[in-house]
Amino acid sequence: MTRLRIAQVGPVATALPPAGSGSVELVTWLLTEGLVRRGHDVTLFATGDSTTSAKLAACYPHGYWHDTTMWPWELYEMLNLAAAVERAADFDVIHFQAAYYPLSLGFARLCPVPLLQTLHHSPSTDEVRLWSRYPEAPFVAISNEQARLLSGLNVVDTVLHGIDTDSFTFREHPDDYVLFLGRFTDGKGVLQAIDIARRVGIRIVLAAPEDEYYQTKIAPLVDGTAVEYAGEVGHDDKVTLIGGARAMLYPVQTGEPFGLVLAEAMACGTPVAALDRGAVREVVEDGVTGIVFDSEDAMAAGLPSVFALDRRRVRDRSVARFGAMRMVDEYVAVYERLVAEGVPRAPVPAGARP
Amino acid sequence: MTRLRIAQVGPVATALPPAGSGSVELVTWLLTEGLVRRGHDVTLFATGDSTTSAKLAACYPHGYWHDTTMWPWELYEMLNLAAAVERAADFDVIHFQAAYYPLSLGFARLCPVPLLQTLHHSPSTDEVRLWSRYPEAPFVAISNEQARLLSGLNVVDTVLHGIDTDSFTFREHPDDYVLFLGRFTDGKGVLQAIDIARRVGIRIVLAAPEDEYYQTKIAPLVDGTAVEYAGEVGHDDKVTLIGGARAMLYPVQTGEPFGLVLAEAMACGTPVAALDRGAVREVVEDGVTGIVFDSEDAMAAGLPSVFALDRRRVRDRSVARFGAMRMVDEYVAVYERLVAEGVPRAPVPAGARP
Numbered sequence: 001m002t003r004l005r006i007a008q009v010g011p012v013a014t015a016l017p018p019a020g021s022g023s024v025e026l027v028t029w030l031l032t033e034g035l036v037r038r039g040h041d042v043t044l045f046a047t048g049d050s051t052t053s054a055k056l057a058a059c060y061p062h063g064y065w066h067d068t069t070m071w072p073w074e075l076y077e078m079l080n081l082a083a084a085v086e087r088a089a090d091f092d093v094i095h096f097q098a099a100y101y102p103l104s105l106g107f108a109r110l111c112p113v114p115l116l117q118t119l120h121h122s123p124s125t126d127e128v129r130l131w132s133r134y135p136e137a138p139f140v141a142i143s144n145e146q147a148r149l150l151s152g153l154n155v156v157d158t159v160l161h162g163i164d165t166d167s168f169t170f171r172e173h174p175d176d177y178v179l180f181l182g183r184f185t186d187g188k189g190v191l192q193a194i195d196i197a198r199r200v201g202i203r204i205v206l207a208a209p210e211d212e213y214y215q216t217k218i219a220p221l222v223d224g225t226a227v228e229y230a231g232e233v234g235h236d237d238k239v240t241l242i243g244g245a246r247a248m249l250y251p252v253q254t255g256e257p258f259g260l261v262l263a264e265a266m267a268c269g270t271p272v273a274a275l276d277r278g279a280v281r282e283v284v285e286d287g288v289t290g291i292v293f294d295s296e297d298a299m300a301a302g303l304p305s306v307f308a309l310d311r312r313r314v315r316d317r318s319v320a321r322f323g324a325m326r327m328v329d330e331y332v333a334v335y336e337r338l339v340a341e342g343v344p345r346a347p348v349p350a351g352a353r354p
Numbered sequence: 355m356t357r358l359r360i361a362q363v364g365p366v367a368t369a370l371p372p373a374g375s376g377s378v379e380l381v382t383w384l385l386t387e388g389l390v391r392r393g394h395d396v397t398l399f400a401t402g403d404s405t406t407s408a409k410l411a412a413c414y415p416h417g418y419w420h421d422t423t424m425w426p427w428e429l430y431e432m433l434n435l436a437a438a439v440e441r442a443a444d445f446d447v448i449h450f451q452a453a454y455y456p457l458s459l460g461f462a463r464l465c466p467v468p469l470l471q472t473l474h475h476s477p478s479t480d481e482v483r484l485w486s487r488y489p490e491a492p493f494v495a496i497s498n499e500q501a502r503l504l505s506g507l508n509v510v511d512t513v514l515h516g517i518d519t520d521s522f523t524f525r526e527h528p529d530d531y532v533l534f535l536g537r538f539t540d541g542k543g544v545l546q547a548i549d550i551a552r553r554v555g556i557r558i559v560l561a562a563p564e565d566e567y568y569q570t571k572i573a574p575l576v577d578g579t580a581v582e583y584a585g586e587v588g589h590d591d592k593v594t595l596i597g598g599a600r601a602m603l604y605p606v607q608t609g610e611p612f613g614l615v616l617a618e619a620m621a622c623g624t625p626v627a628a629l630d631r632g633a634v635r636e637v638v639e640d641g642v643t644g645i646v647f648d649s650e651d652a653m654a655a656g657l658p659s660v661f662a663l664d665r666r667r668v669r670d671r672s673v674a675r676f677g678a679m680r681m682v683d684e685y686v687a688v689y690e691r692l693v694a695e696g697v698p699r700a701p702v703p704a705g706a707r708p
Contacts, residue, residue: 105436
């Protein structure tokens, strides 16, 4: 194995790993830990209050989520990435994970080593049109669904996210409720989840941060029996809540590029009932780790089939597909390929001399 | 004279020169025109619908003020600057003018030629603390007041803005009103201006874009006689309005780094009555081109003395101090110095080997 010198550039909104929610932070941190475990020489560009087995390069003592004087946040992210690019001679590859998206393009033709961007949202066609000014800049997609949206850009690979499957305890015998876990938004489909649970006649537990959406649209539906609100939960409570659920309901309304919470549910052995949107079919193995439905009606009708899935098998498939080291090894393969190929060449502008 | 190869990087919010308001756009455009007039080889990075005597390098056909799909705007500004830095071999110096502030720092240690930033706002101490990660990156301040706020950074010079004094017609005999010209905000002091005019018993004309502040706070005070609203005015109407005013009232409440409208008033021969805030004393020659007051009471009491100032002398001093070519020549001197000194060196980090 070649020992790679890798700069991993995380977001600087909060510490890595994040104390609360923060999927980009969590994935970046897990990847960093795994790269160190595989023997690579990794430098993590993150806030000073981060915890890592890699070398920590901290521009700031803490993140801008915790300090209103750190504004505009975009400049903090930019200078964190710039700090890595300035030290390009120390690295074989630089991997940028943060928003805003995709800051790395501005450095693409100035950085003497490959600069890779993982994108964590679903880009609009307007965004991709701008980004295509840099058709050679390498992206990793987090699903084929996202790769499709990045058409015209240099998507070097698709790497599904990994999770720390060890920290999600398997539970064979759940309690008698279904779970909604996520943010309270129209896009996440929380109202649909509540409706489906009611129609099926099973209790639903909701776990998400309390916000205005909760106050106006959800709280009136919470009765403590049929619909229960558990607040925002930390990791341990999350694992307990997931493990106790007969299924996780995921009636997502908008196309999302991944669904980390689905992988987490499966790791506890809890099957998912999901709507067929975005990357859902890439995360859920239909009929094995969950069932993918075309409509809320179909989900309500098919929920008993979800409950009937083999929870041990759900767990095993999640470990096999979403174990952090699978993600780590796939990224290493991407890095090795980029390093072998060298910095991608910008296309020669039309009309320029050969 | 050395012929310099200069990249002038303007904002990409709208065309240069701007059709409506846009002081950063106007100053950048004037500077560019003047540099060409002085015989330099200038490339202007701006929107495709800009008009310039320089070579135009346009990443985008039009600006993001006119196109909601161009979002987030910060990335458009960043990639416009990146386009100039990528072509650094073609330039002796790159001069960045746009917000957000100051994007240039991210490129400071990656750009092989000097990269100069003119700042167009008053930075907070929190901003300057972040920016001081790049203590060698060259800034031009637009007033000594702003330079003071940039303490700890590499402020290579202070260059007051210039205006196209030829386009502001001198008028010796004004009508019988005073003028407020600017945006309707608490900071600009429009309510104070109205109050002062009323106390003095002179008609006041207000010229600024109609907005919510106007609707809620100003419109009830407009009676068409003592207080008149002229709307947002184009250049020709602006010159007519200014020339007809006995004085411009500028009871600014917050410290601003410059006051382009003051120089414009003076160029028409119209003296200004200004509060002593921010850079006002650097723009107004107290007792010559206007009077600087400590309070609204003093301004009301002293307005007759402002009216009595010699309008011909006001005009002459404005032409001498704020003519565009004075600004151009001062910037050329800065460029020549930066080119002679080479790219400023980053400080050696504490603990690094010598």
